Amino acid sequence: MRVCRLLLSFVLFLCLYEGCAVNPISGEEDFMLYPEQHDIAIGRKYAPEAEKQLKGKIPNEELQNYIDTVGQRIARISHRPDWEYHFMAVQDESINALALPGGYVFITKGLLVKLTTEAQLASILAHEVSHAVARDSAAAISREIGIGILFAAAVIQDAPQSALEAANITRQILGLQYSRDDEQAADLAGLDYMVRAGYNPQGMIETMHVLQDEMKVKPIEFFSTHPNPQNRIGYLKQKIQAKYLNLVDVKIGKEEYKRHVIENLKDNQVHEQRK
Ligand SMILES: [Zn+2]
Numbered sequence: 001m002r003v004c005r006l007l008l009s010f011v012l013f014l015c016l017y018e019g020c021a022v023n024p025i026s027g028e029e030d031f032m033l034y035p036e037q038h039d040i041a042i043g044r045k046y047a048p049e050a051e052k053q054l055k056g057k058i059p060n061e062e063l064q065n066y067i068d069t070v071g072q073r074i075a076r077i078s079h080r081p082d083w084e085y086h087f088m089a090v091q092d093e094s095i096n097a098l099a100l101p102g103g104y105v106f107i108t109k110g111l112l113v114k115l116t117t118e119a120q121l122a123s124i125l126a127h128e129v130s131h132a133v134a135r136d137s138a139a140a141i142s143r144e145i146g147i148g149i150l151f152a153a154a155v156i157q158d159a160p161q162s163a164l165e166a167a168n169i170t171r172q173i174l175g176l177q178y179s180r181d182d183e184q185a186a187d188l189a190g191l192d193y194m195v196r197a198g199y200n201p202q203g204m205i206e207t208m209h210v211l212q213d214e215m216k217v218k219p220i221e222f223f224s225t226h227p228n229p230q231n232r233i234g235y236l237k238q239k240i241q242a243k244y245l246n247l248v249d250v251k252i253g254k255e256e257y258k259r260h261v262i263e264n265l266k267d268n269q270v271h272e273q274r275k
């Protein structure tokens with residue numbers, strides 16, 4: 001029996017072991033427990049449950065198309081442009097944004113109502129795309145959840161899994177803690193992405209200020225998994241100063257954001273109240 005278990009562990013290890021893969025953002029070799037196709041399989045498998053846990057998709061097609069357009073613009077200039085990315089605005093009132101492995105990005109209504117420009121929205125989506133591209137979740141998943149359970153549940157697609165088990169794993173994925181270094185790398189790569197997608201990098205600084213102001217009122221969900229914005233503003237300002245000081249024709253998109261997001265959220269609220 002023991003031999004059997006040992007053999008099984010070894011076979012599982014061989015199946016999972018990806019070896020070293022170059023992180024396209026840092027250019028360094030990262031130890032990866034599984035290949036990138038598994039990120040996509042995990043994302044695909046748990047995205048519907050994540051959507052449910054985040055109170056469902058905001059039922060407004062124009063708003064969703066707008067979020068997706070901004071997200072895709074960033075995804076296409078990222079280091080993994082060939083992945084299929086999914087961007088969704090969800091009804092959760094908490095102030096949060098999350099990325100499942102493989103390019104499934106969620107932003108909450110609670111955060112959308114606090115933002116005021118398309119560049120600010122782009123900064124959040126660019127940060128999340130950077131996490132997906134760097135495959136930060138792979139390390140966090142193996143550290144916090146355990147690779148075996150995920151492998152069985154997501155990669156062997158027809159593996160039996162109860163609804164409760166799927167819900168638990170999704171909750172754990174949504175609550176994954178990345179390292180401070182991973183967060184800083186996602187901020188800095190996100191800044192590059194948003195500029196390359198044509199946005200004013202000040203949007204990321206403004207977003208940090210928005211989050212910081214919210215923190216003064218109450219603890220916000222985003223910071224249960226992210227470092228304090230105060231520390232992040234410093235290195236972002238430095239990079240803008242060094243690299244992006246004289247940009248011309250970069251988009252802020254205040255009017256567009258108001259029209260596509262704020263007004264649609266208002267309409268939805270009126271609609272909900274009438275129901
Ligand atoms: Zn992050």
